[in-house]
Amino acid sequence: MAADEETLLALLNSAGRPTDELADPESARRWLREHKIPARVEDAATLREGRDLLRAVVRGERPPRALAPLLAGVVSRPSIGADGLTWTVDLHGARAVLVDAVIAWDELNRTRPGRLRPCANDECARFLIDRSKSNSARWCSMATCGNKLKARRHYRRARGGEDTAE
Ligand SMILES: [Zn+2]
DSSP: OOHHHHHHHHHHGGGOSSSOTTSSHHHHHHHHHHTTOOOOGGGHHHHHHHHHHHHHHHTTSSOGGGGHHHHTTOOEEEEEETTEEEEEEOOOHHHHHHHHHHHHHHHHHHHSTTOEEEOSOTTOOOEEEOOOTTOOOOOSOIIIIIHHHHHHHHHHHHHTOOOOOO
16 A cells, blocks of 8 residues: 555544544554654644545545645645656645645545445444455454444344344
8 A cells, every 4th residue: 555545544544443543642642653644743633624624525525625725835846856757745744744645535536436435334433445356345444343243233133133234
């Protein structure tokens, strides 16, 4: 997985565990370190705002245009080297993280539409990037959501109940 995709997914999922990882300085510090996010704890509020916009757009609750504030005033600077052009965004900290996340989101939309989606467990607020050939992944994690729902269905079948979606 590309580093930016990993960051995008980590950012989206920082709100769904079920607590908000960025809500208090201590967990924000831990989260930033754990995911190697180049931002300061003081930037957590900015990250949280941007993350909530991204979450709403990925869920289809807001149009992509809602991300415009994250890109306001962003300038990309080209430089040339042995391998050709490199584009650098002159930003640091939370704003750079959010711009990279928007770029990763856009790239996913273009190259693998629909692959970034909410977990199929209604009680889960996390997202997944489906990399399977069949595009059939449904859970953010088989170990948590996948097995939990399977167990519930099994229980219901054993009782003779309906095997319907939650
Ligand atoms: Zn889940």
